[in-house]
Amino acid sequence: MIQFPKPTVEQFFRTYAITDFAVSKDEERLIFSTNLNGKMNLWAMDLPDTYPYLFAHREESCSFLKIDDKNRYVLAGFDKDGDENHQIYALPFEGGLPQDLVTGDSDEKYFYAKLSDDGERLYYITSKDNPSFMNTRMRHLSDGADTLIHQGEKSPTFLTAISKDEKAFVFIQMFANTYIKGIVKMGTETYELVPDPDKIHTVSDPVFIEDTVYFVTNYESEYSYVAKFDLKTKDFSEVLSIEKESITSVTYHKESHVFYVTTEHGVQDALYRFDLGSETTETIDIPADVIGKLHVAESGALYMLATSGTTPINIYYSETGADWKQLTNNNVLGVRNEDMVEPEVVSYTSYDGMEIEALLFKAHPENDNGHTIFWPHGGPQTAERKTYRSMFQAFLNRGYTIFAPNFRGSTGYGATFVTLVEQDWGEGPRLDCVAGIEWLFDKNITDRDKLFLVGGSYGGYMSLLLHGRHADYFKAVVDIFGPSDLFTFANSVPDHWKPIMERWIGDPVRDKERFIKDSPVTYLDGMVKPMLVIQGAKDPRVVKEESDQIVAKLEEAGRDVEYFVMEDEGHGFSKKENEIKVYTMMLDFLAKHQG
């Protein structure tokens, strides 16, 4: 019969993103943000029918989605070409073109906070008049009247919960990714949610239930748990913790008085149902490894955005918490699951005895080209987890083995571990990478002369740094929008990031010596291997100058460096054709330097 060749690299990129979704209160409409038609747009399905239709056309990434409880309108946030200056738009319930609702100058940010239960008042957070610390405001949708609710001070402050009577508010104040305070404000009174807020801790997902605020915190603990703050007694107490797992979100289902709790443990997630009455916890099986979003409908039905190492992100539905049904069908063009590579979870001992977990994706023997790609993840305070990456599966299909360590600073391994990258971007994490490389050699997974280095964002920074200090390990290096100089990087981040830079990176004056030591540009002389640098022109996080300057210097020094700037992208890929173009370019670059 007809013989078909193996899947091509392009096929792996013919998946799409699903970044967010919302379900109408009556569960008759599900709206989601996806680049199904090539660019990010909103699509909808009228449940139980799952055939999607175009719901809003804007061709930009959506930052939030909220459907009015009475199905009168839909709110959505969009930025411009990934610049992250999100503003708030409204759409008819039937869909259409987004109309300006709460918008302003193109360099201001307007974040959605909450919509009142009656859909009349919109609470939002804006950089306007307070670019570093943010203001919280409330807009009456009927007459446009707009009032200041809270003026951020000291650090970026975000409204995250409102009591039913709209008289009590919970704000979170970000001092660092690892230090986030929660404050409850009732009239002129304010209270800290934890007993000693000066202790480093985080607060997230506050929810008002009568006279109590429930929230997620890691206060005095390695792992995040659910705690509560009694508004009457002002008492703080623990409600629920899960052994060796960090609670990442809590969603309250009023009708059954239960919490749906998501947790992370290392490279994957779990879901639990906690009954607030009986105080019992049950595990709910989930249809994939990593949860992107969980929505609990009034009916008790669950809607989940989830992915795994071999399955692109999809929306799943479960009426009861079992028998998940896949609502979307985002898969890889013509590639069967058995042609994908499921990652192995491995661990190795680093230079100082610390255990480091890593994902090892081994190319199938029939594809194996003998080369390994070392991939330091971005963040740095995130982790490489069991999520589908087109790049990984495409590169695996071309025969590359991929190794992605969760070096110190990664999330999912306790609160202390995450802090270990703070004010130490270039030492501990780098040595964890070096130990990982040596482990690959020791275990005969990789030959010493067959290693590539590829990373993006913090991973791009790490790639530059490893290249500058350990060039002998690598045949060639790819840097995707990585900071090249901590001095300039610290000055160029968005305004509302600046207050958290102190704990994250440190102070350029006080920590000058360390900034020099940890800046890739310091090791320019060491960067002797061929390099490909990718940058989005509109990137607001790692600005183009970070790449421009290192490329200019490498070119000046006569090094082999290719530079590609995507004019219409920010810190990531919003456009499918850009993504395919860049990864094809990367594959060509790697192929050229295999020899």
Added chain:
Amino acid sequence: MIQFPKPTVEQFFRTYAITDFAVSKDEERLIFSTNLNGKMNLWAMDLPDTYPYLFAHREESCSFLKIDDKNRYVLAGFDKDGDENHQIYALPFEGGLPQDLVTGDSDEKYFYAKLSDDGERLYYITSKDNPSFMNTRMRHLSDGADTLIHQGEKSPTFLTAISKDEKAFVFIQMFANTYIKGIVKMGTETYELVPDPDKIHTVSDPVFIEDTVYFVTNYESEYSYVAKFDLKTKDFSEVLSIEKESITSVTYHKESHVFYVTTEHGVQDALYRFDLGSETTETIDIPADVIGKLHVAESGALYMLATSGTTPINIYYSETGADWKQLTNNNVLGVRNEDMVEPEVVSYTSYDGMEIEALLFKAHPENDNGHTIFWPHGGPQTAERKTYRSMFQAFLNRGYTIFAPNFRGSTGYGATFVTLVEQDWGEGPRLDCVAGIEWLFDKNITDRDKLFLVGGSYGGYMSLLLHGRHADYFKAVVDIFGPSDLFTFANSVPDHWKPIMERWIGDPVRDKERFIKDSPVTYLDGMVKPMLVIQGAKDPRVVKEESDQIVAKLEEAGRDVEYFVMEDEGHGFSKKENEIKVYTMMLDFLAKHQG
């Protein structure tokens, strides 16, 4: 609450095409050709789930789709940028990138004919070695062995049916759109399917049932009917006719021994079930007005591609012939059905007393801008019917009323009516248009100074001709790939069209006077109104020179003419962004000339 403006023009174009579909024998997979993601590609759904996934990526129009009965592979035809040089490709059953199967030079055509029941032998028709009359060949898919089955002679000849034992074949021979012979070939014997093949008639949809060939014909009748030819006795006889309706297709369902018969009557279609045993006919309600394709599964379930004046094309499913379920959800972005305009079916008397039917789309009063667009349809041997046109509904929403007459030569009004455009492109049909325009004025539907003229293909030709000879009627004129000169047009059509040009247009030498009289270019002096000309650079039917020459001459004469060439399109729009660009341009052009 939030106020939303009326839908914009762009929204009406945010639908997509669905041009074809195929269902696997087990009805577990439905594959369809659509530009859902912006460009034409194949998508699939795994029934009963209707969430579509990308099945094949090629970004070209698909000319046919066939799924192997044993689900081993899928065959599909693609051309290049609309050049209509279709070639045959194969795909794994899981989908992927189309692989060459029966292909050749880019200027050759390879049409799919039939696949043997066991999926081993592919019958196809090619222009290779016989560009005017076409050859039919058979390819063994296992070893690639390829044999000539039939050599076309005298006129383009296409294999359309094969007996179960693959020893008898039905070929149709096209002499004109209105003169298509059917020939059955058994070994060295050949028989005409009708008693006197010299009489003008058509044959289509032949099907072998044991020793009989059933087919659709209008032999000695105004309306097409189902007839049969007995292979043993060589007798011809009528099987089924429907009063005042033309049968357009017949699909045999072996398991129940019935025919599903589609008919056309004027601007809409109907569906019937004819039991070959009891010889009874029942009407089947259809979910829209015009049928694009009907598939009858082994189970008896029906799958239909269908559209109506206010509903874009969709795929519908019915298990039993009632209770249609819409499988796809192709709708207009944010526009409710009540915001669309359902056409009125009107008729008027033409210059010689002939009744002409027309569709009248009246702009809703709240949108009405007082102007009317006169739209002569393409073809010319087709008709303007109750199908969704983004252009119509968008222009209606901007306030234009649209009038589309089915002038003589249109299909759906009997066999004689269709022939009335043959060798008379510019007289009768033109005068029908003139009578339609006067009718619009008489009925006070349109003011004499508020009429625009827009047409494509033959409608573009008619627009040029009406402009040249009746410019006073119009404020401005849009010509979309219309032939401007019958002499050059007759010479530039695809090779396999040439044999049918004689009956269709006539002979440039013998009919020189008429060719001059009916060529728009003859009336260049009359074309004094502003004009917009649209052309696809790769158009194989009306080549770019047809537009180039008229534009050049108009420019030479100092006329107000705008010319837009789409470099990557043929005779139509395969790319959504081109479509929106062109129609936006047209709307701007019309708006500019309203004053």
